[in-house]
Amino acid sequence: DMLEDIKAAGKITTATEMHYAPFDMLENGEYAGFNKELFDEVAKELGVTAEYQDLPWASILPGLEVSKFDFVNAPVTITPERMERYAFTLPISDATVALVQRKGGDLTKPEDIKGKTVGIQKGTAQEKQLEAYSDTLGGFTIRGYGSPDEAYADLAAGRLDAVAGSAPNLAYLAKTRPDVFETIQPPFGEPKYFAWVTRKEGSESLIEAMNAALIKIQDDGRLAAMQEKWFGTATALPKEMPAM
Amino acid sequence: MENVCKFYGEFQALKDISLVIPPGKVTCLIGPSGSGKSTLLRCINFLEEYDRGGIWIDDRLIGYESVGGRRMGGRALREMRRDIGMVFQQFNLWPHMTALQNVAEGLERVKGIPRARAHEIAAEALAKVGLGDKTGNHPSRLSGGQQQRVAIARAVAMQPRIMLFDEPTSALDPELVGEVLGVMKQLAAEGMTMVVVTHEMGFAAHVADRVVFMERGELVAQGSPAEIFQNPGDRRLAAFLQGYLERNSLEL
């Protein structure tokens, strides 16, 4: 049982890709971000310390399967397909789709992207949302990128009219480079959530313990403080697994 | 050829060489290693630029527009070189072509003869040097003597006015030397103008019309084979021949 093993070892080992601001990032070469602060708190509740490791996404899931570490503390959007393969915690953050454009761009609301070109990290749950949105809106061009960074770069280079992504990521982007980017309000599509992931077998008690910790952290206001710090706004998160 | 000088940097490889090559005759250049024989030969077809003096073939100056003047243009130089065939010590056949192609290549590319006709001419030239049955072989499948004969055929097929040979046999096993010398004798008998740098004194003695002895970049002696070999007047020439004879005698 994973929970017992972790308690016995006194630590929980995790891996994430440390370039997904503001969740996971490097500040002066040190790991930082919303995700780290939240996970530190959860670990504290479990009575263990957390060890972090930076891995590219391509290595994270295989590493999890061969037990190189206990948990994936990257923000992974909850989808039914993924839940078949892996065990998710309760949501840790909102992941609803929003748009960002070049500073001074001519979009004022999400509907304006009809007929334009929008970039998105491919293979994400947000991409599915964007496709659905394109159908309802009557069509715009979607271009997939390996990572959001490249989509932002292409937006800056003028090949895209907007980039879609989860609202917290885009808010942080606009906050960091206000001279280049601005968000388009409001988010659209179904509400989506990020959560953490681990192996299915042997993890039930661990997930339960972590979920309890997450609820406790939300209830005593620590979560809201962190959200203010990293996203600029605080939003309540569901306290049970949202229906898909 | 008048007052030809050639410098390699500071070093003067040829010192005021003046020489007349009689047409239709065989001239042999002999002399110790490093005496400038190859350099002289290479100046004649301008593979080396000479620095002073002039070289003429039938009143045409070679390599320069006038004595001490501008270098010839590439086209004029190539035209001039057509008249001069050269056979190298190391054969320098093109390894990726068959014997036939080696000979035909120049005919096609330089003289612009159509392929079929060029191959005919090449086959004849090869037959003449006794390689009629080896036309399809690549150089790597030919003995040294055969390779050198292909090289001769390659030069002869271009119908040059003058043929230059730079030690054409010294890269060959002694047994193979005969083949090549035989072909050269035949060419000489046909009245080809030839300049031959050689260490084969036997060949020089029997085939040459004139023998020229060089040492340290200077032309020391010239004359008929009889003059050079029977009565070596010059002391240095005498010493050179003496050394040669000693090494090759079978007397006990």
Place this chain on the structure above:
Amino acid sequence: MENVCKFYGEFQALKDISLVIPPGKVTCLIGPSGSGKSTLLRCINFLEEYDRGGIWIDDRLIGYESVGGRRMGGRALREMRRDIGMVFQQFNLWPHMTALQNVAEGLERVKGIPRARAHEIAAEALAKVGLGDKTGNHPSRLSGGQQQRVAIARAVAMQPRIMLFDEPTSALDPELVGEVLGVMKQLAAEGMTMVVVTHEMGFAAHVADRVVFMERGELVAQGSPAEIFQNPGDRRLAAFLQGYLERNSLEL
């Protein structure tokens, strides 16, 4: 050496060669190209495996544990080769080592002599061939004659019982041949057992104690230089010598 046969596939390069090499004497192998001289030499130190017969040095069979038996092991073979020095036509010096290192390498690695002592011996060996002042030169900075002398020093320094030379001068310019032949004469005078494949009839005539003539893999004639060169009984030998003399005479 008895009834030695060597096949390359179907082709028989050596046909029943039986021969005694007199110790302390110089034996010269002569013959036309392709007659198997090199092959015979290379069988003696087992660079080529012979297929039949046996070769003995002082009653030790070479290369096999018994006539027609198993091949020697690597170690035994190396031990045996220590007693046999070889000098190649192409020198085969190691270009990345100085003259001194070329000579010392075998002493250190094969005989296990400590570096300092090996270098001393090597320097002596080089001095003996007249290269005392060139010990630090790499082969590329030595003339052909000097390179071949280093190769001889390399073989001699190992103090072999017998020295094999495969056309040691035929890759050299004629002027450089003298240097190398001089060193070989000196070795001969000191009583080294030598087997020399050569095209230098002058050397064979003056230095050899025995001359062996081969043709097409067969041993055709052997005898003292006088017997071989003055009274060539065999027709093929006579023809061979005749051809040689013609090529090298200066008579008109």
Place this chain on the structure above:
Amino acid sequence: MFSFQTIIDNLPVLAASARYTLLISGAGCLLGLIFGALICVAAVSRAPAARAFAGLYVSFFRGVPLLIQLLLAFYLLPLVGVNVPALAAAIFTVGLCAAAYISEILRGALNAIPRGQAEAAIAVGLSPRHIWTRILLPQALKISMPALVNELILLVKASSLVTVVGIVEITRMSQAIASATYRPLEIYLTAAFLYLAINLVIAALGRNLERRLAW
């Protein structure tokens, strides 16, 4: 637009990550040369088994992308019970992969060494080990120096792939910083100059060595 401040701020962190690049490519290069030489010896040996092994080795390590080799070393080996630390896995995989290319380069160079070189060594009585280490490989090394420098420079750059086993070297660090600062152009250019500096040193060393090996 272009922010030099970003470069100045992040240069120390980026330069610090270069030590992993140096460590992995340095150790990988050493391993590559040693294994490459061994594979090359096997490839030209007279034993059919050794030749077959060398052929398979080259086919695998040259055929499968390094990225995937790293994933295999790190994530498949544990499945069969071998658990290697990330750094060791990275160095070994990079080294073994480089060995495949290096062995082919050396094999080409061997072809250019005259047969007589080895024969002279045999005639002197040198053992096979000495013939290889003292006569053949030194010469092969010199002949193939330009190609080896090419290969080592590629190796330095290929070391960026070790991020998949969780080692943060120059490329990974610059990706991370780029994503935190949203200034990829500045950061990547800085990374490029770090690589350039390393590789210029290698090229200069190579030329120097080549000159010193001139004989």
Place this chain on the structure above:
Amino acid sequence: MELDLFREYGPALLRGLGVTIFCWIVGTACAMALGFLLALVQRGVSARPVQWILRAYVEFIRGTPFLVQLFVLYYGAPMLGLRLDAMPAGLLGLTIYGSPYFAEIFRAGLNAVPLGQIEAARAMGFAPATILRRIMIPVMLVSALPALVNFSIILTKETVILSMITVPEIMFETQTMMAETFAFAESTLVLALFFWVFVETISRIGRRLERRATHYLLDRS
């Protein structure tokens, strides 16, 4: 292993294969051509400034990672007013990246052509272009082919970096499959298999070309 996966993603993967092979062929051919040109200029023009510029080009391009070059070309160049689409940018990037390596290989190869063979042609009055085409190139190939094949194989793997600028090649498509399904093992296997077959094919072709280019050398020791 889920075969369903390939029913869904198979067509996209196949398209990715096609794009990868296309990019490799065009990129390698252009890089080789540019590299050859560079080698010729390096050999033919002895003017110091030209030599320096070429040397700097070679060292600079060879010394920096392809990833960075591509990033600058695709995302940086628009700042200077040069905006290329993904595919042209990718092919241009491959061409530039490969050219210095090929230039070095060709330079070494041309230097290895025995001077005598060139002199023989010159002495017969061959034009320089004819010497190059008929003598130098065929002879050079003998020594340069293994290195050319080696580097072409390396380029196959550099093409995956084009995924970064959204060229829909095999890496791009497998990443998509992996991100959507989390099917890691299957994706890796697809990649490994494809590259192994691809590279093995290239080295077979290379060996055959090598044999053809050197057939006239083989049977003599």
